[in-house]
Amino acid sequence: MSAPQIHIETLPRSIQLVLLLGLAALVAFPFVGSDFYLAMVNRMMILAIFAMSLDLLQGVSGLVSLGHAAYFGIAGYVLAFVTPAGEPISLYTSLPLAVGGAALAALVIGFLVVRTHGIYFIMVTMAFAQMVFYVFFDNKALGGSDGIFLNFRPDAVLFDLENKRVFYFFTLGCLVAVYLFLRRLLWSPFGRSLAGIRVNEHRMRALGFGTFSHKLAAFTLAGALAGLAGFLWAAQTGFVNPELMGFHMSAHAIMMVILGGMGNFAGAIVGAFSFEYLLHLFKDLPQIGNFNTGKHWQMWMGLFIVGLVIFAPKGILGLLARAFAQKEANDA
Amino acid sequence: MDFINFLIQLLNSVQYGLLLFMLAAGLTLIFGIMGVVNLAHGSFYMLGAYLAWSLAGTLGSFTLAIVVGTALSVGFGLLLEKVLFRHFYHRDHLDQVLLTFGLIYVFEELRSMLWGDDVHGLQVPQALSASIALTDTLSYPVYRLFMSGICLLLALGLYLLISKTRLGMKIRAGAFNHEMTEALGVNIKLIHAVVFALGVGLASIAGMIAAPVSSVYPNMGGQVLIMCFVVVVIGGIGSVRGALIAALLVGLVDTFGKVLLPEVSGMLVYVLMAAVLLYKPEGLFKQ
Amino acid sequence: MREPKVMMSARGLTKRFGGLAAVSDVSLDLWHGKLHAVIGPNGAGKSTLTNLLSGDLPPTSGNITLDGHDITGWTPEKISRHRLGRSYQKTNIFRTFTVWDNVRLAAQSRAQPHPFNPLGWLGRADNMAAVNARAERAIELAGLQNRRHTVAGAASHGEQRQLEIAMTLATEPVVLLLDEPLAGMGVAEAENMVQLLLRLKKEHAMMLVEHDIDALFTLADHLTVMVNGQVIASDTPTTVRADRNVQAAYLGEH
Numbered sequence: 001m002s003a004p005q006i007h008i009e010t011l012p013r014s015i016q017l018v019l020l021l022g023l024a025a026l027v028a029f030p031f032v033g034s035d036f037y038l039a040m041v042n043r044m045m046i047l048a049i050f051a052m053s054l055d056l057l058q059g060v061s062g063l064v065s066l067g068h069a070a071y072f073g074i075a076g077y078v079l080a081f082v083t084p085a086g087e088p089i090s091l092y093t094s095l096p097l098a099v100g101g102a103a104l105a106a107l108v109i110g111f112l113v114v115r116t117h118g119i120y121f122i123m124v125t126m127a128f129a130q131m132v133f134y135v136f137f138d139n140k141a142l143g144g145s146d147g148i149f150l151n152f153r154p155d156a157v158l159f160d161l162e163n164k165r166v167f168y169f170f171t172l173g174c175l176v177a178v179y180l181f182l183r184r185l186l187w188s189p190f191g192r193s194l195a196g197i198r199v200n201e202h203r204m205r206a207l208g209f210g211t212f213s214h215k216l217a218a219f220t221l222a223g224a225l226a227g228l229a230g231f232l233w234a235a236q237t238g239f240v241n242p243e244l245m246g247f248h249m250s251a252h253a254i255m256m257v258i259l260g261g262m263g264n265f266a267g268a269i270v271g272a273f274s275f276e277y278l279l280h281l282f283k284d285l286p287q288i289g290n291f292n293t294g295k296h297w298q299m300w301m302g303l304f305i306v307g308l309v310i311f312a313p314k315g316i317l318g319l320l321a322r323a324f325a326q327k328e329a330n331d332a
Numbered sequence: 333m334d335f336i337n338f339l340i341q342l343l344n345s346v347q348y349g350l351l352l353f354m355l356a357a358g359l360t361l362i363f364g365i366m367g368v369v370n371l372a373h374g375s376f377y378m379l380g381a382y383l384a385w386s387l388a389g390t391l392g393s394f395t396l397a398i399v400v401g402t403a404l405s406v407g408f409g410l411l412l413e414k415v416l417f418r419h420f421y422h423r424d425h426l427d428q429v430l431l432t433f434g435l436i437y438v439f440e441e442l443r444s445m446l447w448g449d450d451v452h453g454l455q456v457p458q459a460l461s462a463s464i465a466l467t468d469t470l471s472y473p474v475y476r477l478f479m480s481g482i483c484l485l486l487a488l489g490l491y492l493l494i495s496k497t498r499l500g501m502k503i504r505a506g507a508f509n510h511e512m513t514e515a516l517g518v519n520i521k522l523i524h525a526v527v528f529a530l531g532v533g534l535a536s537i538a539g540m541i542a543a544p545v546s547s548v549y550p551n552m553g554g555q556v557l558i559m560c561f562v563v564v565v566i567g568g569i570g571s572v573r574g575a576l577i578a579a580l581l582v583g584l585v586d587t588f589g590k591v592l593l594p595e596v597s598g599m600l601v602y603v604l605m606a607a608v609l610l611y612k613p614e615g616l617f618k619q
Numbered sequence: 620m621r622e623p624k625v626m627m628s629a630r631g632l633t634k635r636f637g638g639l640a641a642v643s644d645v646s647l648d649l650w651h652g653k654l655h656a657v658i659g660p661n662g663a664g665k666s667t668l669t670n671l672l673s674g675d676l677p678p679t680s681g682n683i684t685l686d687g688h689d690i691t692g693w694t695p696e697k698i699s700r701h702r703l704g705r706s707y708q709k710t711n712i713f714r715t716f717t718v719w720d721n722v723r724l725a726a727q728s729r730a731q732p733h734p735f736n737p738l739g740w741l742g743r744a745d746n747m748a749a750v751n752a753r754a755e756r757a758i759e760l761a762g763l764q765n766r767r768h769t770v771a772g773a774a775s776h777g778e779q780r781q782l783e784i785a786m787t788l789a790t791e792p793v794v795l796l797l798d799e800p801l802a803g804m805g806v807a808e809a810e811n812m813v814q815l816l817l818r819l820k821k822e823h824a825m826m827l828v829e830h831d832i833d834a835l836f837t838l839a840d841h842l843t844v845m846v847n848g849q850v851i852a853s854d855t856p857t858t859v860r861a862d863r864n865v866q867a868a869y870l871g872e873h
Contacts, residue, residue, distance in 0.1 A: 058426070064425060064426050064429060066429065112606050112609050112610065113609070115609065115613045116565075116609065116613045116614075118425060119363060119369050119425055119569060120565060120569070120613070120614065120615075122369060122425060122429060123369075123561040123562075123564065123565050124565055124605070124609065126558065126561060127558060127561055127562050127565065127602060127605060128602060130558045130602075131598070131599055131602040134598040134599070135598065135599060138598050184740075184741055185740045185741070187743055187744055187745070188739060188740050188741055188742055188743065188744055189727055189730075189731060189732055189739050189742060189744045189747065190732070190734060190739045190740045191740070191744070192720075192724055192727065192744040193724070193727070193731065193734070195716075196713060196716075196724050199713045199714070199715055199716065200711065200712070200713050200714075202711065203711050203712070203713065203786075205694070205695045205696045205699075206673065206675070206695050206696075206699060206705055206711070207696075207699060207724075207725050207728040207786065207790055208696050208699035208700045208728040208729070208731075208790060209696060209728050209731060210696055210734070211696070213733075213734045213735070214734040216734070217734035217735045218734075220735075221740075247554070247558075251433050254426075254429065254430065254433075255430070255433075258426070258430060296441050296444070296445070298437040298438075298440055298441050299437065299438060299441035299442075301434075301437050302434045302435065302436070302437025302438035302439075302440075302441065303434070303438060304434075305430060305431075305433060305434030305437070306431060306434040306435065306438065308430070308434075309427050309430040309431045309434065310431075313423075313424075313427055313430075
């Protein structure tokens with residue numbers, strides 16, 4: 001990568017306030033929103049967890065992975081495989097298994113890819129994710145291109161995940177927990193080392209840091225957290241297919257992280273919600289005369305992405321930060 | 333496996349490998365010299381295939397379609413470079429990934445609007461539609477030999493261009509040291525435009541000649557792109573020679589893999605890549 | 620007086636790039652409490668030599684010993700952990716961090732929990748008392764107390780050179796390899812740096828690559844002259860100064 005980006009790590013009070021309001025809105029939503037929108041917001045929260053896991057790699061450590069969806073998908077498939085046809089599987093066995101499976105895959109693939117740098121890293125992460133995609137796509141035993149249905153959500157014993165609202169709050173709890181964990185990690189010795197690796201890996205090595213094992217640990221942890229998101233996705237939608245580990249899923253995750261603003265995890269949440277909302281908007285565009293605008297959502301999405309990279313490469317939080325800084329400069 | 337079958341698979345390997353080389357050579361040059369990663373490279377392959385199909389229909393001649401198609405593709409490539417890519421040579425890889433991913437979407441939609449979403453077949457031109465008999469029952473299509481031949485010719489042309497011409501020397505100098513080359517008065521902008529156009533041209537010609545064999549369908553660039561990346565990783569960024577050897581290697585592993593170990597054939601190429609990464613993380617022939 | 624202890628030595632170091640030998644059959648020793656200066660014209664191989672000693676480049680042949688260990692072919696991080704500290708000619712800092720964060724992170728290298736250790740993910744980095752103390756000491760030595768909250772990229776060139784040294788000192792090395800620490804400094808700053816280097820000399824085995832001849836004669840106990848990758852003289856500064864070969868090849872040009 002070229003110049004080190006100035007990251008917003010410490011969130012200004014204004015942003016913190018926005019996040020708190022957002023949390024309040026999310027808590028209140030199930031009591032005011034329809035079932036359709038409940039499911040949509042639930043998915044957005046799951047994608048926010050996915051995006052935060054990528055932000056650990058991309059925003060904090062500076063590792064641009066084009067294959068992060070592999071771990072998202074693997075966890076989903078693990079849940080699908082351990083869920084019997086006739087009854088639910090315990091949450092307390094399936095969740096560790098799924099996250100563990102994703103972490104193991106990330107550890108193995110990470111061991112191979114973390115030794116590469118820059119453009120190589122981007123290409124090999126994409127390649128290995130495609131490999132995982134084809135393993136599932138080509139094998140009928142693993143569900144093939146049709147995917148696998150899950151007949152039950154995991155059994156939590158103490159609460160009922162089949163209940164939409166309960167599942168929603170379970171997801172929200174996971175979202176908050178992951179956010180707090182990652183914010184804590186950002187300021188831990190490990191987090192500071194990762195930031196150092198992002199800014200100047202060469203000097204980190206010269207100072208005695210084992211950068212390979214640091215990057216591998218970040219890669220594995222990010223994979224595990226992506227696995228948590230994948231587990232929740234499979235549990236909510238009741239269906240897994242190879243697209244969950246596909247290139248588009250990985251690329252969308254990158255978009256979300258960039259759209260919101262990298263390196264502080266709040267941006268990832270904002271980006272996930274914004275990106276999904278945008279996608280929803282583009283797909284639902286009304287027909288203009290003969291032209292089915294909504295059908296060509298990829299065009300609008302593509303142009304939006306190109307526009308984003310040209311005009312707002314630091315994402316939404318970057319724009320906000322600039323606006324606030326401008327205001328402060330004017331007030332001074 | 334008897335000798336005839338072996339020969340057929342070998343010929344298939346070489347043909348697939350050479351086709352991959354056409355794409356990988358462009359990608360590795362564009363990356364090696366301008367430092368830009370282009371996820372939309374597969375879209376040029378798709379562009380070539382669709383141009384071949386639509387032009388062959390309207391112009392009536394496959395040869396003419398290839399000539400006109402190449403000219404159009406190169407023109408499009410030059411325009412794209414001038415308007416967009418040129419401004420991203422100094423940007424983060426992340427920004428380039430973002431840009432070119434957005435372009436994939438835009439190109440897919442443009443293709444959808446111009447040529448629709450159906451799968452199309454393209455007839456192998458009459459003159460090349462024969463088959464060479466190898467045994468009583470087995471024969472090998474002349475067209476596939478033609479494909480390999482064209483790729484070899486272009487590979488040779490690329491080699492001569494890069495190592496024997498002044499332009500090639502300037503290209504190599506630009507890859508080695510940007511600022512110095514510019515300071516010596518070489519028009520670096522022209523070099524970049526030429527290299528980019530070359531990459532686009534090679535990719536689209538690959539799509540054109542592959543079209544009769546692979547058919548013409550939406551998102552056909554996606555799968556070939558990933559193989560292309562694998563080839564560049566194995567061969568080493570910036571090395572055309574590396575791209576050739578890696579492409580042939582991939583062709584061999586993939587083709588023979590499908591025949592000998594069909595259950596795991598999809599994974600074999602990645603296993604090859606993993607092995608190369610463990611041994612030489614920067615590719616076999618990294619500059 | 621006791622023989623000064625040899626902390627680091629290189630024997631027959633050679634580094635080839637293709638057909639070109641950037642460093643050719645170089646041997647030297649670094650002693651505790653002494654400063655060994657290496658001088659030579661541009662392109663003499665001084666930076667390559669430093670890179671070979673710090674592990675940034677693997678030698679084509681020859682070997683290197685550090686405090687009794689054969690470190691030939693070791694990675695830079697392993698060598699650093701065996702208490703070698705190296706500063707760079709081209710300032711190599713964390714430009715987007717503050718001065719304090721730069722030095723703190725450098726000091727953290729000596730107390731870094733294993734990356735897979737969850738405790739290392741949950742503690743607060745700025746609560747590490749020993750790390751903070753080390754960083755504070757390094758900052759004071761380098762004279763950067765008043766600049767600790769400046770973003771490194773915004774600091775003056777001289778301050779960045781001071782930061783370069785501070786980071787190296789924060790890892791508490793026993794051997795110091797300093798690559799042109801005085802480069803680009805004004806007169807007052809350079810004087811301060813020379814005073815610092817004199818202080819450091821007492822506690823470390825030092826190698827200094829420099830162009831500033833006057834500073835060298837104040838600091839150096841031993842002087843090696845390199846030209847075209849080879850050593851043409853290696854002795855006390857007075858002896859080297861009088862050496863005719865050296866005068867012809869290098870000193871005479873000044």
